[in-house]
Amino acid sequence: xxxxxxxxxxxxxxxxxxxxxxxxxxxxxxxxxxxxxxxxxxxxxxxxxxxxxxxxxxxxxxxxxxxxxxxxxxxxxxxxxxxxxxxxxxxxxxxxxxxxxxxxxxxxxxxxxxxxxxxxxxxxxxxxxxxxxxxxxxxxxxxxxxxxxxxxxxxxxxxxxxxxxxxxxxxxxxxxxxxxxxxxxxxxxxxxxxxxxxxxxxxxxxxxxxxxxxxxxxxxxxxxxxxxxxxxxxxxxxxxxxx
Amino acid sequence: xxxxxxxxxxxxxxxxxxxxxxxxxxxxxxxxxxxxxxxxxxxxxxxxxxxxxxxxxxxxxxxxxxxxxxxxxxxxxxxxxxxxxxxxxxxxxxxxxxxxxxxxxxxxxxxxxxxxxxxxxxxxxxxxxxxxxxxxxxxxxxxxxxxxxxxxxxxxxxxxxxxxxxxxxxxxxxxxxxxxxxxxxxxxxxxxxxxxxxxxxxxxx
Amino acid sequence: xxxxxxxxxxxxxxxxxxxxxxxxxxxxxxxxxxxxxxxxxxxxxxxxxxxxxxxxxxxxxxxxxxxxxxxxxxxxxxxxxxxxxxxxxxxxxxxxxxxxxxxxxxxxxxxxxxxxxxxxxxxxxxxxxxxxxxxxxxxxxxxxxxxxxxxxxxxxxxxxxxxxxxxxxxxxxxxxxxxxxxxxxxxxxxxxxxxxxxxxxxxxxxxxxxxxx
Ligand code: HEM
Ligand code: FES
Numbered sequence: 047x048x049x050x051x052x053x054x055x056x057x058x059x060x061x062x063x064x065x066x067x068x069x070x071x072x073x074x075x076x077x078x079x080x081x082x083x084x085x086x087x088x089x090x091x092x093x094x095x096x097x098x099x100x101x102x103x104x105x106x107x108x109x110x111x112x113x114x115x116x117x118x119x120x121x122x123x124x125x126x127x128x129x130x131x132x133x134x135x136x137x138x139x140x141x142x143x144x145x146x147x148x149x150x151x152x153x154x155x156x157x158x159x160x161x162x163x164x165x166x167x168x169x170x171x172x173x174x175x176x177x178x179x180x181x182x183x184x185x186x187x188x189x190x191x192x193x194x195x196x197x198x199x200x201x202x203x204x205x206x207x208x209x210x211x212x213x214x215x216x217x218x219x220x221x222x223x224x225x226x227x228x229x230x231x232x233x234x235x236x237x238x239x240x241x242x243x244x245x246x247x248x249x250x251x252x253x254x255x256x257x258x259x260x261x262x263x264x265x266x267x268x269x270x271x272x273x274x275x276x277x278x279x280x281x282x283x284x285x286x287x288x289x
Numbered sequence: 290x291x292x293x294x295x296x297x298x299x300x301x302x303x304x305x306x307x308x309x310x311x312x313x314x315x316x317x318x319x320x321x322x323x324x325x326x327x328x329x330x331x332x333x334x335x336x337x338x339x340x341x342x343x344x345x346x347x348x349x350x351x352x353x354x355x356x357x358x359x360x361x362x363x364x365x366x367x368x369x370x371x372x373x374x375x376x377x378x379x380x381x382x383x384x385x386x387x388x389x390x391x392x393x394x395x396x397x398x399x400x401x402x403x404x405x406x407x408x409x410x411x412x413x414x415x416x417x418x419x420x421x422x423x424x425x426x427x428x429x430x431x432x433x434x435x436x437x438x439x440x441x442x443x444x445x446x447x448x449x450x451x452x453x454x455x456x457x458x459x460x461x462x463x464x465x466x467x468x469x470x471x472x473x474x475x476x477x478x479x480x481x482x483x484x485x486x487x488x489x490x491x492x493x494x
Numbered sequence: 495x496x497x498x499x500x501x502x503x504x505x506x507x508x509x510x511x512x513x514x515x516x517x518x519x520x521x522x523x524x525x526x527x528x529x530x531x532x533x534x535x536x537x538x539x540x541x542x543x544x545x546x547x548x549x550x551x552x553x554x555x556x557x558x559x560x561x562x563x564x565x566x567x568x569x570x571x572x573x574x575x576x577x578x579x580x581x582x583x584x585x586x587x588x589x590x591x592x593x594x595x596x597x598x599x600x601x602x603x604x605x606x607x608x609x610x611x612x613x614x615x616x617x618x619x620x621x622x623x624x625x626x627x628x629x630x631x632x633x634x635x636x637x638x639x640x641x642x643x644x645x646x647x648x649x650x651x652x653x654x655x656x657x658x659x660x661x662x663x664x665x666x667x668x669x670x671x672x673x674x675x676x677x678x679x680x681x682x683x684x685x686x687x688x689x690x691x692x693x694x695x696x697x698x699x700x701x702x703x704x705x706x707x
Pocket of ligand 2: 623625626627628642643644646658659
């Protein structure tokens with residue numbers, strides 16, 4: 047496209063009101079447009095326009111916070127796709143999971159979702175380790191550390207509620223043992239078990255409750271806390287400097 | 290006269306650092322109280338209202354060579370990470386099947402009933418202690434302890450050599466947790482009896 | 495430092511009084527608090543399960559005759575397994591006699607087998623192990639105890655704790671006779687007796703062979 051019509055077309059396109067309403071600056075090639083690109087895009091704007099060199103070194107963050115976030119996104123995408131086939135009813139749930147493997151094209155979505163969930167738990171622990179080891183929870187980042195602990199709990203809860211959904215022997219007995227353990231905590235009596243399980247023991251009520259918590263409640267709360275988490279990183283002066 | 294002074298301490302410009310005359314018009318009872326009768330030199334006290342660390346202020350005065358532009362440096366790193374992660378996830382998923390056992394049956398308990406792996410450390414602990422003690426100890430103390438870390442470790446140092454005790458303490462917790470999770474995952478079989486991994490693996494992801 | 499004369503007199507509520515604004519602010523705070531509590535309470539109330547069948551409801555088991563025809567060993571002391579509600583229905587006199595017989599004289603019992611109709615003397619033990627919730631299997635043939643296979647908790651035929659990691663004896667449900675029909679009320683779980691409760695069968699775990707633990 048060195049000359050002639052192609053060029054004219056591009057020129058015309060780029061000068062059109064539609065194009066200009068979408069892209070407010072040129073291709074990010076120089077310092078000014080690169081700064082603009084980050085500033086004017088709501089998603090990129092999660093980032094500051096410039097970061098400390100140390101902050102993007104792999105040896106400093108291990109990239110674990112970012113990886114945890116990407117895994118969260120991967121879980122959201124694959125999870126929404128799974129929702130198109132899965133029904134949280136004890137008569138159907140197990141069969142739907144089997145069909146997801148046997149009859150659905152590209153039937154590895156369930157695998158992606160499950161391995162992603164395990165990976166997310168590992169990466170969130172590693173992320174917490176690195177934040178601790180680099181002393182990045184020190185003022186002014188104390189609050190973000192606490193937000194982080196809540197995210198940790200939510201990640202475990204997401205994984206735990208998802209574990210029940212295939213409704214196989216593995217699922218119900220792991221969840222039986224898991225909830226029973228959690229209920230040893232102080233203040234948690236048979237009433238809280240009743241409320242969580244939606245009945246005296248694991249059954250249809252539990253499946254539906256876990257499903258709603260897994261696909262709506264916990265992801266929503268996690269997403270909100272993630273916004274807080276990222277906001278606080280920026281307000282606290284970006285990723286902490288070198289130790 | 291007492292002035293709390295720390296390096297770089299910057300008080301809020303709008304805050305009444307001198308006399309409290311405006312304070313009652315705002316929330317009663319709120320606002321800084323300055324003891325000492327006004328007008329008697331030497332009795333005023335100053336309070337530190339905010340302590341803005343250099344690091345957390347807008348970095349206008351830093352030399353530019355300490356930072357790099359987000360576009361392209363950070364975004365490129367993130368993009369590579371995202372691609373690697375997606376590729377790995379897809380490959381692993383294509384080759385390793387997610388487990389699925391028989392349909393749930395509340396009447397048949399399998400011989401090995403284990404919680405999901407990330408709770409197996411807790412399950413292992415529960416087999417040592419009385420259930421209520423472990424319940425009280427583990428969940429609230431662990432989570433509460435985690436949340437309190439920034440308020441327990443008040444030193445301003447971040448390097449490992451300056452906070453050996455915290456490092457050792459934290460690493461002990463983490464490695465201890467890892468070890469009992471391993472034991473619960475790979476060394477426990479039917480009736481939660483000790484089993485060597487080569488005698489049988491009772492672990493499902 | 496400077497003199498403060500220019501600031502004039504301080505106007506504010508007298509001690510013990512509250513200003514109009516202060517009052518409004520406080521009421522606003524309290525109102526928001528009450529509203530949040532109501533929201534929380536309402537959410538929990540909405541989510542509170544109202545169970546009308548199966549476990550969590552009143553369950554009619556039938557007469558002793560019905561049970562005997564469903565499980566002929568009931569009169570011989572073997573607990574009747576009622577799976578829709580995951581129950582052991584224990585015929586207490588027959589059960590005690592059975593343990594006495596099988597233990598070879600280590601335990602004594604009043605009645606002798608068979609006992610086809612124990613009347614009111616019946617226990618509805620919940621098969622969910624109070625440790626971590628596994629299904630407790632039928633009496634172990636060696637010990638005549640209930641022995642959970644998951645982590646080896648052991649209970650007597652009356653559901654009293656004897657060994658293992660469980661925190662208490664087996665949980666149970668109140669049972670009543672309506673005419674001659676047994677009715678179990680599973681709306682409220684009764685916690686099992688604390689460890690150390692020994693009303694029957696005082697054998698030690700070391701005294702015999704076991705199925706688990
Ligand atoms: C869903 C879970 C989480 C996500 C997606 C997440 C994401 C991130 C990201 C992207 C960063 C930037 C630096 C980095 O990549 O290391 C970060 C920083 C941070 N995270 Fe997390 N995080 C999560 C959970 C946690 C947890 C469990 C903790 C600790 C208990 C925590 C505490 C912090 C703190 C204090 C910082 C600031 C560190 C610094 O400035 O160097 N986060 N997080
Ligand atoms: S669940 Fe029965 S002993 Fe653990």
